[in-house]
Amino acid sequence: MSVIEVRGLKKSFGDLEVLRGIDLTVEAGERIAIIGGSGCGKSVFLRCVELLETPNAGKIFIDGEELTAPDVDIDKIRRKLGMVWQRFNLFTHMNVMENLTVAPIKLLGMTEEAAREKAMGLLATVGLTSKADAYPEFLSGGQQQRIAICRSLMMNPKVILFDEPTSALDPTMVGEVLAVIRMLAKQGLTMIIVTHEMNFAREVATRILFFADGEIYEQGTPAEIFDAPQRPKTIAFIHKQKYFSYEIFERAFDLMEMQGKIQMFAEKYGLSSRKTNRLQLCCEELIYEMIENTCSGENILHITLDITYAEVDNSLEIKFSCAGKEYNPLDKNFEDFDVENLGATILHSLSKDFSHEYSDGVNKISFRLA
């Protein structure tokens, strides 16, 4: 039997549709990482699974019991779920030991000694036995988060939901928290992790869900998602692609403005000045080459320039379209240098994977910057 089953989950806030129908089945032992851009609904999804947000439609089953049924004992079902928060949410007026033991004593009827013993055992696994009597405000973020994980483990949950467990931490403390989660993963605990730590997701998860547009846009094994994403938004996300586009409508277009915008785009993503210069040069030569040869005499034209920068491999891809006569600027012999074709020569030497296509009166060119 599946630990969590979600069917047709929908949630909107006012007019904003955050989740547009999520279906998910989590089997025991699965470790699911949810990735996606901010605002894609991944945190809201976790909150819905905990019923902290009431879904507008859909059903949620936890360990076979329907959480969304009208007269169900929510508190009882919630004990099967553990939740670890971005902001830790330890009880600030209790010390660590009280934080850990209060729920099992009051809800599971555990004796105080048994609860303390169990708590000390868990603290030992995360290396924090010395902090048993400390108050949360005196602990670092990483320590607080490790204790928060222990707190949810005290209830013996069937599954733990992690809502960006390292997003509020200093970079120096991320490691210690990830180490604890890794350890739980090795023990075979079922978990759902919303995270921005891609390497961690890849290493720990058995399945990756990529959220976009309020739905599970693509899912698969870490290798499938990270090495060979299939759908465009997944590809853009995994390759950390950044876009720049520019349109030209007349012969006397503002070249300086375009170059300035390319410069800003390049600076924003830390492109080297050499790369930036080459990019600008290519764009300029290509544009003039095409204006001259495809729309001679006309003043109205339509050119679009799309630049895609992938942070992952530091590559630049340029897509160019130009309405007019068919013309391929690189359809020449570059063996002997020719002053007449200086622009095309420059283009030839700076580009690779060049392709040209002509259809419906539009030249489509794409290439990568060498």
Add this chain to the structure above:
Amino acid sequence: MGFTDLLYKIFIKDGSWLTILNGLWVTVQISALSLLLGTLLGSLLCFFRVGNIKPLKIAAQVYISIIRGSPVLMLLMLFFYGIFARTGMSPILVAVITFAMHTAAHVAELLRSALMALDKGQVEAARTLGFSKWQAFKLVTLPQLARIAKPVYQSTVVNLIQWTSVVGYVTITDLTRVINNTASRTMQPMITIIGGMIIYLALSYLVYGIFHLTDRRRAQ
């Protein structure tokens, strides 16, 4: 006549100390009862104010803004000479009602601001562990609310004690009135009034002391 003789004459002689003590008792009575009723009523008001029931919410809002926006002496006179004039109610009871209503408005606001300062995440954390709404309230909200609201509540108490000094207007012989009478009788306003102020000051510090005792010391 030496200074000690003067003090003796003003504060001790002919049962003067008993009269002052009686006045103090009246002040303490009015303050304590108003505080008790005011805190209860204030909690209820705050509950309405932050709740989801529209009419109660608006009623609480109107009540709070009217009471907080008008001088407490006006309210006292309105009750004494107006609303309860024909009931034959004892002046002290009228004063208690007035100050309880006044304190309630202040307590409601201080509780509301404490509620807003509260970290909602901790309540959610308690809920996800499996605590019910009421359990989470007892476990997290209440103790943290108390901790946040305490410093403001403490000054509300001290303020209340001082505000009660106007009850002389409605024929109540409280500490202030007794001091005033003594000053006229002995023709020594300076010493008498300073003495009275010291008694109020002592009362305030007693309140601070009591609050200080309830401070839970934390082990680091």
